[in-house]
Amino acid sequence: MKPLTIHHTRDPNATTAPPDSHQDTYSKTVLGFWIYLMTDCLLFASFFATYVVLHESTASGPSSQELFSLSTAFIETMILLFSSVSCGFAMLAAVKSQKNQTIAWLAVTFILGLSFLAIEGHEFFTLVQEGNSWSRSAFLSAFFSLVGTHGLHISVGLLWMATMIGQLTFSGITIAIFRRLVIFSMFWHFLDLIWIFIFTFVYLMGVI
Amino acid sequence: MVWALIVITFLSFIVWLHHFFTMGASPNVNAFFAIMTMLIAIPTGVKLFNWLFTKFRGRVHFMSPMLWFFAFMLNFSIGGMTGILLSAPPVDYQVHNSLFLIAHFHGMVIGGVLFGFFCGFTYWFPKFTGFFLSEKLNRYAFWCWFSGFLLAFMPLYMLGFMGATRRLDHYEASTGWHPLFVLVAFGAFIILCGVVIQMYGLLKSILDRKDNLDLTGDPWNGRTLEWSVPSPPPFYNFAKTPIVDQLDPLWATKRGQAPPQQADYEDIHMPKNSPMGIYMGIFSLLFGFAAVWYMLWLALLSGVAIVVCAIIRTTGEDEHDLISKEEIRALEEARLRKGTA
Numbered sequence: 001m002k003p004l005t006i007h008h009t010r011d012p013n014a015t016t017a018p019p020d021s022h023q024d025t026y027s028k029t030v031l032g033f034w035i036y037l038m039t040d041c042l043l044f045a046s047f048f049a050t051y052v053v054l055h056e057s058t059a060s061g062p063s064s065q066e067l068f069s070l071s072t073a074f075i076e077t078m079i080l081l082f083s084s085v086s087c088g089f090a091m092l093a094a095v096k097s098q099k100n101q102t103i104a105w106l107a108v109t110f111i112l113g114l115s116f117l118a119i120e121g122h123e124f125f126t127l128v129q130e131g132n133s134w135s136r137s138a139f140l141s142a143f144f145s146l147v148g149t150h151g152l153h154i155s156v157g158l159l160w161m162a163t164m165i166g167q168l169t170f171s172g173i174t175i176a177i178f179r180r181l182v183i184f185s186m187f188w189h190f191l192d193l194i195w196i197f198i199f200t201f202v203y204l205m206g207v208i
Numbered sequence: 209m210v211w212a213l214i215v216i217t218f219l220s221f222i223v224w225l226h227h228f229f230t231m232g233a234s235p236n237v238n239a240f241f242a243i244m245t246m247l248i249a250i251p252t253g254v255k256l257f258n259w260l261f262t263k264f265r266g267r268v269h270f271m272s273p274m275l276w277f278f279a280f281m282l283n284f285s286i287g288g289m290t291g292i293l294l295s296a297p298p299v300d301y302q303v304h305n306s307l308f309l310i311a312h313f314h315g316m317v318i319g320g321v322l323f324g325f326f327c328g329f330t331y332w333f334p335k336f337t338g339f340f341l342s343e344k345l346n347r348y349a350f351w352c353w354f355s356g357f358l359l360a361f362m363p364l365y366m367l368g369f370m371g372a373t374r375r376l377d378h379y380e381a382s383t384g385w386h387p388l389f390v391l392v393a394f395g396a397f398i399i400l401c402g403v404v405i406q407m408y409g410l411l412k413s414i415l416d417r418k419d420n421l422d423l424t425g426d427p428w429n430g431r432t433l434e435w436s437v438p439s440p441p442p443f444y445n446f447a448k449t450p451i452v453d454q455l456d457p458l459w460a461t462k463r464g465q466a467p468p469q470q471a472d473y474e475d476i477h478m479p480k481n482s483p484m485g486i487y488m489g490i491f492s493l494l495f496g497f498a499a500v501w502y503m504l505w506l507a508l509l510s511g512v513a514i515v516v517c518a519i520i521r522t523t524g525e526d527e528h529d530l531i532s533k534e535e536i537r538a539l540e541e542a543r544l545r546k547g548t549a
Contacts (some may be wrong), residue, residue: 163523166523180522
């Protein structure tokens with residue numbers, strides 16, 4: 001089991017040789033993904049701003065105090081936080097080239113993510129059942145847009161995780177797959193961060 | 209120049225309300241956006257003088273890209289100055305929705321953006337296609353566009369001051385606007401001639417491309433590095449990545465101030481071509497169409513297809529092609545032979 005090394009240069013003396021621009025796809029991909037995450041930040045910032053502005057516009061419908069359950073949101077938060085931890089463990093295993101451990105931790109992350117999505121889906125379903133869908137008020141439109149977009153990101157993350165597990169099973173940990181794991185974990189931690197803001201601004205401040 | 213660019217980039221985010229001065233926002237809001245709009249004129253002025261002084265005491269060749277450039281400068285200045293007039297809310301209340309405004313923003317969009325675009329298009333056309341646009345036809349088109357533009361839009365400034373608003377369906381003869389409007393219509397017709405000549409010129413240049421080939425790769429005696437590679441550039445762009453150790457390495461080499469960069473060829477790694485991007489584009493089009501018209505089956509089908517394409521693209525193992533030294537040497541030497549022949 002040899003540890004993975006990212007070669008930024010073809011020169012064996014990696015610390016002194018100038019980087020090879022044609023070889024160095026790793027840092028380019030990571031930089032590109034950071035830029036993508038920043039654009040995603042802009043997207044969520046717009047949704048947060050919209051939510052803050054429309055929060056009181058309930059059209060004499062139910063307010064956030066009447067609708068949200070802090071305990072459910074707290075459970076969702078814990079699940080997502082622990083999924084970030086298990087994602088971190090998967091990365092640690094990947095750095096050590098431990099294929100099976102990586103797959104196992106990714107599977108744990110997947111199950112946690114899926115449970116989060118199930119709870120959120122149940123919450124949305126109940127709201128719509130009780131007649132409090134996105135068409136009820138501007139407040140609920142903003143709520144479903146913001147939290148729904150996050151949920152959509154989580155769903156994409158789950159799909160991504162499934163393909164990563166598939167790739168690991170068939171090809172093991174190669175440089176390309178390791179690179180994809182790195183950007184996947186960036187994506188997953190980013191979603192966790194966004195959820196912390198949703199928990200704070202939507203649920204916590206909505207109930208208190 | 210760089211600071212002017214940065215300041216414009218920043219200020220341009222906080223001027224947008226100058227489109228809505230008459231909306232009824234408070235005077236303080238209008239004042240803020242008015243001042244920001246006026247401020248943006250300063251870095252823009254810096255840029256204009258910068259361009260102007262680049263030409264000063266230079267040897268200016270009046271080829272078609274340069275003609276488009278000067279027309280751009282003139283119209284951009286006129287449009288910019290009328291823009292400063294409009295940026296004062298009291299003035300804006302007077303000429304809001306009038307033909308003065310129309311003349312101003314067409315000056316920016318046509319005289320500024322479009323002429324600038326045509327300048328760049330003509331200049332780099334030989335670089336990305338390997339042959340020239342017909343210089344003669346491009347000149348004809350330019351003079352039609354330029355004179356037609358002035359004839360069509362300068363009278364609109366006057367008409368705006370005389371009280372003509374946009375989108376009129378008729379006006380009284382007693383207003384005395386008629387001669388100016390006739391002039392405007394004539395100008396628009398000349399622009400149309402310019403458009404037709406341009407289209408014809410593009411088509412003719414493509415059909416006669418064998419006679420207009422750019423074999424040197426550097427038709428304008430350019431300063432910047434794209435002119436050091438053949439036209440159109442080989443798929444690996446530079447046979448050897450140039451080392452940029454000063455402002456204009458190519459220019460320095462041309463003037464004998466720097467040694468030419470050695471062309472000892474190396475293997476080049478290229479990302480592999482993949483058709484998945486275009487497939488995803490096609491399926492996205494279908495997906496959008498299906499979503500607009502509530503065609504559930506098509507939305508599902510194309511949605512799944514997009515995801516499948518993305519998975520295929522992102523799970524492949526071999527993402528790179530290696531072009532060997534020998535291949536590059538053969539390609540480069542073949543090009544040199546063609547260039548000298």
